[in-house]
Amino acid sequence: MDRCAVSAFWEVIEMNETGKTVTAVVPVRKEDSRLVDKNILPFGESNLLLHKLQQLKATERIDRIVVSSEDDEILDMAEAAGVQAMKRPREYADRRNPFGRFVEYMCNQISGEHVLWACVTAPFVESGMYGEAIGTYFDKLEEGYDSLISVLRLKRFILDENGAVNFRRGLQHKNSEELPDLYLYTNGIVLAPREKMIEWKYNWGYIPYRYEIDKKAGIDISDSYDYHIACLLEEENK
Numbered sequence: 001m002d003r004c005a006v007s008a009f010w011e012v013i014e015m016n017e018t019g020k021t022v023t024a025v026v027p028v029r030k031e032d033s034r035l036v037d038k039n040i041l042p043f044g045e046s047n048l049l050l051h052k053l054q055q056l057k058a059t060e061r062i063d064r065i066v067v068s069s070e071d072d073e074i075l076d077m078a079e080a081a082g083v084q085a086m087k088r089p090r091e092y093a094d095r096r097n098p099f100g101r102f103v104e105y106m107c108n109q110i111s112g113e114h115v116l117w118a119c120v121t122a123p124f125v126e127s128g129m130y131g132e133a134i135g136t137y138f139d140k141l142e143e144g145y146d147s148l149i150s151v152l153r154l155k156r157f158i159l160d161e162n163g164a165v166n167f168r169r170g171l172q173h174k175n176s177e178e179l180p181d182l183y184l185y186t187n188g189i190v191l192a193p194r195e196k197m198i199e200w201k202y203n204w205g206y207i208p209y210r211y212e213i214d215k216k217a218g219i220d221i222s223d224s225y226d227y228h229i230a231c232l233l234e235e236e237n238k
Helices: 048-057 072-080 098-110 127-142 194-200 225-238
Strands: 022-027 064-069 084-087 114-117 148-155 181-192 208-212
Touching: 022 048, 022 098, 048 064, 048 072, 048 127, 048 194, 072 084, 098 194, 114 127, 114 194, 127 148, 127 181, 127 208, 181 194
Parallel strands: 022 064, 022 114, 064 084, 148 208
Antiparallel strands: 114 181, 148 181
16 A cells, blocks of 8 residues: 555544544654664664554554654554554655644644644653643643643753843842743644644644643653663663
8 A cells, every 4th residue: 555645544534432533643754863763763672663652552542643754664663563654755854844844744644633743752751641631632622722732841040142031140049949930842742633733834833731741751862862861761660
């Protein structure tokens, strides 16, 4: 079957009991400028991709899982794990192409009302956290939020090129616990209506609910240091 086409099996779907279908999209690009083969590096008893798929498959509120990649080896792994593998045109794996174009393309290729964007580089976002976040997301849509993103609350002294951002020097200096809240977007959990992602050309909206997670769950592997820390933490879990 042509992986660039979406199977009719996935095009025509049954609505779940709540009428709120959730498709998990797992973007897995082969190339990475900072860490070679980042998305399929060994982790736990398998690798980062298979570890994430296991977490998603254990989440009851996810209706289907789609792995998107330009690489056949990665797609073979996804199919062997029992999820849908969709080949991504190479133009949407090129860093020079805006991320929003890939979001728009991907959401036009899949079915379902809502999309969970789940990156394999967040290995400590567990199935229970996904399930809780999905429930919270649907509650928050009723309250007027348009999406949900996972965040870490920061109490740190932040500077930019002009100097202090969230604190003052001298006698007005405060202890870190007294600083105003800032939030780090962790790239671990992103939820939004599929049609809105197409409209925004982005995977979260203008009024996102900030779903707070802890530091461990907030780990997002982007370089070798992040990877080694994650592996050490995973070893502690055994």
